[in-house]
C-alpha cells in the first residue's frame with residue numbers, strides 16, 4: 001500500500017505571534033515542523049507545502065527526511081490542493097493530510113487513521129466535545145447549545161488519493177478542513193478516536209502545552225547491570241562499598257578489590273552502553289594498582305551527568321558467607337551516597353549467602369551483582 005503524507009505549512013502563524021511563523025519556532029529543542037515531519041518519517045513520501053519565502057528554512061528543517069517541498073497558496077485549502085497536485089504524476093493509493101501545527105501527533109494515531117481507510121474512503125481523528133457549549137454576545141451568555149454528537153476535529157485526515165483529489169478540484173472553497181471537502185463530494189468519513197496530545201499550536205499559550213507533551217515523551221530511562229567477583233587471599237580486612245571491614249582474609253585485585261563498588265560502577269557504565277571498568281581503567285595500566293574504587297564510581301557518575309542523566313537508584317547484592325554485611329550496610333549506604341551524590345533512600349545494599357554452595361559457599365571469594373537506573377528528562 002503506497003501512502004503519502006501532505007503536511008501543510010504555508011500559513012503565517014499570525015495568532016501565535018512571536019515574529020517567526022510558528023512552524024519554524026523552537027519546541028523542546030527542535031523546530032515545530034521537524035517534530036511533525038519526524039512523526040511521518042516512516043512513510044515513503046512526504047510533501048511539505050510551504051510559503052515561498054520559507055524555502056531555505058524548510059530545506060534545513062527537512063534534511064535527511066523523504067520530503068519534497070511545494071509552494072502553497074493563500075488559504076489552507078489551496079495549500080492542500082497544491083500538495084495533492086504534486087502527487088498526481090505518481091499517485092499514491094492513500095494520502096494523509098496534516099497540519100504542521102500539530103507536532104505532537106503520535107504514531108498510534110497515524111496508524112489508526114490509515115487502518116480506518118480500509119472501511120471508509122475517508123477517516124479522521126476527533127474528540128467528543130465534553131464542555132458545555134454556550135452562545136454569547138460580548139461578555140454575556142445568551143444561550144446553551146446542545147453538544148450531543150459534536151466533535152473537535154483533528155488531523156491527519158486520511159483519504160483514498162484519487163477521491164480526495166477530485167473532491168478538492170470540485171469544491172467551491174471556504175471549507176474548514178478536508179473532511180468537509182470530502183463530504184461535499186459524497187464521501188463517507190470514519191471518525192477515529194483523537195488524542196488530547198494532538199493539539200494544534202494556534203495561540204501563544206499552545207507552545208507551553210506542546211512543550212510539556214514533548215518533554216514527557218523525551219524522558220529517557222536506562223537500566224544497567226553489573227557483576228563482579230574477587231577471590232580471597234592473605235589479609236586482615238576487606239573493603240566493601242568504601243567501608244573497611246575487619247576480616248580474617250583480604251580480597252585480591254589490581255585495585256582495592258571493592259567488589260560491591262565495582263558491580264555498581266559496571267551497572268552505571270552498562271546503562272550508558274559504555275562497557276565496564278576495564279574499558280575506562282585498564283588493569284594493565286600500573287597507575288590503577290591499589291587505587292581506591294571510589295575513582296571508578298565517580299568517573300561513571302560524572303560521565304552520566306555529562307550526558308544529562310541523573311542516577312535514579314542503585315540496588316546491590318553481595319554474595320558471601322562472611323563477613324556478615326547487615327551490620328555494615330548503613331555505613332556502606334552512606335559512603336555510596338556521598339560518592340554518587342544521590343539520596344541514601346535510592347541506594348539499596350543487601351547480601352545473601354549461597355547456602356555454602358559454589359565458590360562463595362566455600363569462602364573462596366565474594367561475588368556482587370548490581371542494577372542501576374539512569375534518568376534523563
Ligand SMILES: Nc1ccn([C@@H]2O[C@H](COP(=O)(O)OP(=O)(O)OP(=O)(O)O)[C@@H](O)[C@H]2O)c(=O)n1
Nearest residue numbers: 008009010011012013014015074075079100101
Ligand atoms: N495559506 C495557508 C494557511 C494555512 N496553512 C496551514 O494550515 C494549517 C492550519 O492553519 P492554522 O493553524 O490556522 O495556521 P496559520 O494559518 O499559520 O495560523 P494563523 O491563522 O494564526 O495565521 C497550518 O499548518 C498552516 O501552516 C497553509 O498551509 N496554507
Ligand SMILES: C[C@](O)(CO)[C@H](O)COP(=O)(O)O
Nearest residue numbers: 076099153154155176177200
Ligand atoms: C484542519 C483543522 O486542524 C481541524 O481542526 C483546523 O480546522 C485547521 O486550522 P484552522 O485554524 O481552522 O485553519
